[in-house]
Amino acid sequence: MNILILGSGGREHALAWAIQQNPKCDRLIAAPGNAGMAEIAECAALNIEDGAAVVTFAEENAISFVVIGPEAPLAAGVADDLRAAGIPVFGPSKAAARLEASKGFTKEICDACGAPTAGYARFDNAADARAYVTEQGAPIVVKADGLAAGKGVIVAMDVDTALSAIDDMFGGEFGAAGAEVVIEEFMEGEEASFFILCDGENVLPVGTAQDHKRVGDGDTGPNTGGMGAYSPAPIMTDTVTEKALNEIVKPTVAEMAKRGTPYQGVLYAGFMIKDGQPRLVEYNVRFGDPECQALMMRLGAQVLDILLACAEGRLDEVQVNWADDHAMTVVMAANGYPGSYAKGTEIKGLADLPSDSKNMVFHAGTKADGDKVLANGGRVLNVTARGATLQEARDRAYEMAAKIDWPDGFYRKDIGWRAL
Ligand code: AMP
Ligand code: GLY
Numbered sequence: 001m002n003i004l005i006l007g008s009g010g011r012e013h014a015l016a017w018a019i020q021q022n023p024k025c026d027r028l029i030a031a032p033g034n035a036g037m038a039e040i041a042e043c044a045a046l047n048i049e050d051g052a053a054v055v056t057f058a059e060e061n062a063i064s065f066v067v068i069g070p071e072a073p074l075a076a077g078v079a080d081d082l083r084a085a086g087i088p089v090f091g092p093s094k095a096a097a098r099l100e101a102s103k104g105f106t107k108e109i110c111d112a113c114g115a116p117t118a119g120y121a122r123f124d125n126a127a128d129a130r131a132y133v134t135e136q137g138a139p140i141v142v143k144a145d146g147l148a149a150g151k152g153v154i155v156a157m158d159v160d161t162a163l164s165a166i167d168d169m170f171g172g173e174f175g176a177a178g179a180e181v182v183i184e185e186f187m188e189g190e191e192a193s194f195f196i197l198c199d200g201e202n203v204l205p206v207g208t209a210q211d212h213k214r215v216g217d218g219d220t221g222p223n224t225g226g227m228g229a230y231s232p233a234p235i236m237t238d239t240v241t242e243k244a245l246n247e248i249v250k251p252t253v254a255e256m257a258k259r260g261t262p263y264q265g266v267l268y269a270g271f272m273i274k275d276g277q278p279r280l281v282e283y284n285v286r287f288g289d290p291e292c293q294a295l296m297m298r299l300g301a302q303v304l305d306i307l308l309a310c311a312e313g314r315l316d317e318v319q320v321n322w323a324d325d326h327a328m329t330v331v332m333a334a335n336g337y338p339g340s341y342a343k344g345t346e347i348k349g350l351a352d353l354p355s356d357s358k359n360m361v362f363h364a365g366t367k368a369d370g371d372k373v374l375a376n377g378g379r380v381l382n383v384t385a386r387g388a389t390l391q392e393a394r395d396r397a398y399e400m401a402a403k404i405d406w407p408d409g410f411y412r413k414d415i416g417w418r419a420l
Contacts, residue, residue, distance in 0.1 A: 002027040002062050003304075005041070006048040006078070007069025008034045010331070010364035010382035011289035014296035015067060016041050017360060021301035024308075029061060035373050036363025048073045051081030058087050066090070067307060068265075071286050075101045075147060079265070090307045092285050095261035099252075099283040103182045104145045106283055113251035117280040118272075119185040126170040129181050133162045139186035144169050146177030150225055155186065189274030190418070191281065192233040193291055194244055196269065197306060198253050200262030202315035205245065206306065207298065208236035209291035210418065215338055217414045224338045225379055228415030230328040230390055231294040235273055244271060244278045252283070264310065293362050293382045294327040300357060328393040329362070329384040330401050332411045337378035345408035347373045347381070353400050358386045361400065380409060390419055 003025055005016050013036045020028050020040050031054075033043030047053050049072050058066060066082050068074055068091035077094035098105045110117045118141070123129035133140055133156075142165040144152030152174050156162035162183075169178035193211060197204040209231040215221040236244075249269060256263040268284035268291075287295070296303060302321060309318040334341035343365075350373055353361055362384055365377015381404065385396035394416050401411055 001025065001064045002029070004058055004061070004063045004066045005030045005069060006054070006066065006073055008032050008037070009069065009289050010329075010362040010379065011287050011292040012069040013037050013362040013364070014293040014382070014384070015069060015287070015303070017362065018296040018300055018303040019067070022304035024304055029063070031057070034363045034376070035366040035368040036361070038368055049076045049078065051076065051078040054078050055081050055085045055087065058082065059085070063087065065308060065311065069286060071097065071100050071147065071284065074265075074285050088308070088311045090265060090311045092263055092265040093261065096256055096263045096265070097285045099256075099263070099267070100285040101147055102145050103143050103282065104180055106280075107182060109252055109255050110280060113255040115248040115251050115280055116277070118187050121183050123181045123183065124179065126166050129166045129170070129183060130163055132183055133159060133166065136183075138162060141184040141186055142166055142169070143182045143184065144174040144178040145180035145182055146174070148174040148177045150223065152177055187272040187274070187279055187281070189272040189279075190235050192235050192271055192273060193288055194236060194241070194249070194269045194271060195287060195291070195295060196245070196249050196267045197310045197315060198263045198265065198267055199310050199313045199315040200257060200264045201253070201313070203245070203249060203253055204306065204310070204315045204318065204320065205241070206266070206320055207231050207295045208233040208241070209288065209294055210235075211288060211291055212412060212415055217412055222338055224333070226288065226290050226331065227333070227412045228328070228330045229288070229291040229294050230326065230393065230416050230419065231291065231298060232326065234419050240273055240276060240278055243276075244269065248278065248280050266310075289364075290329045290331050290382050293329040293384045297327040297329075297360065297384050297386050298323055298325060323386075325386055325388055326390040326393045327384060327386045328390065328397045328416055329382045330397045330411050330415050331364075331379050332381040332383065332401065332404065332406065332409045333379050334365075334375050334377070335408050335410055341378055342408060343374075343376050345375045345406070347375060347409070348405040349403050353403060359396060359400060360384045361404070375406070375408065383411075390416055394420065
């Protein structure tokens with residue numbers, strides 16, 4: 001079959017890498033793709049947030065399955081357009097993507113289905129929000145309702161920080177995403193991510209992971225899209241996983257179906273876990289990046305069968321065959337990220353690294369220039385390895401990272417510190 005993957009990050013490279021190993025995959029096209037994806041797929045220029053353009057492209061290229069990586073095309077309704085055209089697609093509808101696109105909506109769903117989450121209030125003006133924060137006190141969490149590229153959440157340890165976050169959001173810092181603000185109780189605990197495929201009715205867990213959001217070692221410095229991840233997450237014990245499924249995920253999926261907006265795709269649930277009790281921090285409607293890279297390394301070629309079953313409403317017929325192992329991905333980013341950084345710097349040494357089922361460098365912001373690989377974004381490479389233990393996966397990943405010759409990039413040296 002001919003398969004189209006939308007996106008150009010490390011997440012999409014990892015999805016492409018796993019999918020093209022499956023014998024069912026005849027032709028793989030990535031739009032827009034990156035230098036790493038170009039080695040295993042055809043890359044095509046396409047505006048992936050334009051549903052009509054994606055449908056036309058898919059029809060012209062006899063595509064029989066589309067995998068949507070990032071949230072923006074989902075929130076724009078590209079999955080709806082593909083479904084309407086009769087093209088099987090992995091990814092939720094625009095209505096279901098509100099679980100990521102509106103934090104207030106997610107809170108409403110949690111209320112309706114009784115899922116444990118932080119207490120909260122929603123506001124459409126600064127004055128009421130300020131009064132609420134002043135009354136509640138700190139620590140407290142201020143969130144822009146809409147999509148804000150991961151920057152719309154301020155965990156305020158004092159009231160002044162919360163008040164200025166409110167002013168910034170209603171002042172237009174996040175555009176329309178900040179027209180509504182959700183203010184939440186601060187939850188203590190340890191965070192973990194849980195990835196669950198849903199076909200509208202059935203759910204299939206596909207792994208747990210822990211991300212490292214801060215740019216610096218020891219979880220210091222500003223937030224990023226994620227500087228490294230490992231899977232599985234030890235804090236997600238069998239008991240915590242059962243609770244998360246039964247108290248949070250399944251009720252959410254049932255509530256979405258009840259509303260006539262069934263959830264089809266991967267649900268990425270972020271939990272705060274304390275004393276063995278998970279509470280929902282947020283949902284995302286796509287795989288995490290870089291968590292996906294660690295998950296794909298562990299799942300391999302079967303991913304295509306599972307994603308297809310998800311798109312076709314057959315998740316009850318498939319199961320995940322787990323290798324009982326660990327994977328870690330270390331993100332290499334351009335110096336200066338998450339602030340401003342240079343593009344176009346050359347990365348050397350990639351060709352000498354192993355590239356097999358246990359060791360892979362997934363590309364994110366890269367661009368090919370003849371034989372050269374150039375940096376073309378903030379997060380640039382995802383050095384990923386599998387091992388029998390997390391320590392082994394970590395050692396391999398760092399061994400590879402050390403061999404990459406890129407003076408204009410950096411990486412955290414402590415990915416996995418919590419678990420190790
Ligand atoms: P989000 O963009 O919703 O993932 O939030 C970013 C980060 O803020 C999360 O990964 C948590 O570390 C933190 N966070 C969000 N909501 C809360 C909360 N209610 N209590 C404590 N930390 C939170
Ligand atoms: N790594 C965090 C995210 O994908 O949102």
